[in-house]
Amino acid sequence: MSQKAAARLKASLRKKAEELGFDACAIADADAIPQAPGRLRQFLADGHHATMAWMAETETRRGAPRELWADTRRIVTLAMTYAGEGDPLAPLQDSRAAAISVYARNRDYHDIIKGRLKELAQHLLAQARRQGVEGAVKVFVDTAPVMEKPLAQAAGLGWQGKHTNLVSRDLGSWFFLAEIFTDLPLPVDAAETDHCGSCRACLDVCPTDAFPAAYRLDARRCISYLTIEHKGPIPDEFRAAMGNRIYGCDDCLAACPWNKFAQVAREAKLQARADLEAPPLAELLTLDDTRFRALFSGSPIKRIGRDRFLRNVLIAAGNSGERGLASRVEPLLDDESALVRGAAVWALRRLVEKTELARLAARHEPGEPDADVLAEWAAAQRQ
Structure with a gap:
């Protein structure tokens, strides 16, 4: 595939991602997180995974994308915001009420994102086929051993803040991540740098x-x-x-403080249920x-x-x-x-x-x- 053809394919992918409700789309090389296995190993050795034994059981596949799928060349990383309106911590002020994490105040995000992710992946394959190139994909929404936050940083979606969650200069922190692994040679994006500064x-x-x-x-x-x-x-x-x-x-x-740029969720099923x-x-x-x-x-x-x-x-x-x-x-x-x-x-x-x-x-x-x-x-x- 020529560079121009690959660039057109990437542009088509991003346009379709936006149409499907994703708020950001960026691409990383499959070998873009060489430091991840070592950091994961230390995390496990410190016992910081608590009783989540599945993290240790999948350590090898989790640490390197090619261990999960050997044919992986690029990883398309996507974000979908779930931010609500008003103060997310307001329920903490009423001791008679329960405080539920913002992401869980409506539908399960897996159910919402997975179908759209598959549609986006099929669009990618169809567009590549039009250019005479056959490709393959695998899609993931937090259900497989994928180091999604380091991959998203490598793709330029944001950076892992001091709280270890991803932070975006455009979206803040209130967003879900999803990935498409592919063997297509899509152009990669520049990695994001840390912008936490001295803030703690x-x-x-x-x-x-x-x-x-x-x-x-x-x-x-x-x-x-x-x-x-x-x-x-x-x-x-x-x-x-x-x-x-x-x-x-x-x-x-x-x-x-980067959440001053957070956008209210476009997807109605991710907006909080009143009850x-x-x-x-x-x-x-x-x-x-x-x-x-x-x-x-x-x-x-x-x-x-x-x-x-x-x-x-x-x-x-x-x-x-x-x-x-x-x-x-x-x-x-x-x-x-x-x-x-x-x-x-x-x-x-x-x-x-x-x-x-x-x-x-x-x-x-x-x-x-x-x-x-x-x-x-x-x-x-x-x-």
């Missing part, structure tokens, strides 16, 4: 001190990890710091599995399941100081899930007097309690 707003705002240093994240301390990926009880040392965050945490993103902007804790505490699935149908929240979700809501209830929530928490002492029962004990420790807690303990004496639930009751008796 994202590091200083973190409620749990999850950044051991700039550009390094310890997932074991991160509220997003704890509320979404972590399957067991929330470690006691982080519960108070969670506040009313029940799914994810946006503090480090919201603190970034998920600040849902009342009192209502969420009453969800059984059927109602949980109905409320979060099509939402990324659905994938953590009702029990983990209720665990998070109970932590928020305990942090609320709203004694009226105790009546909604008490029934959960008898929940089928030990995870929920343990979190309910902790919440009541924070919401009722010690004498009332003793009465509740007598009424809800477990037959064969889970070890974690026993530990929560033991802590309650020591308070």
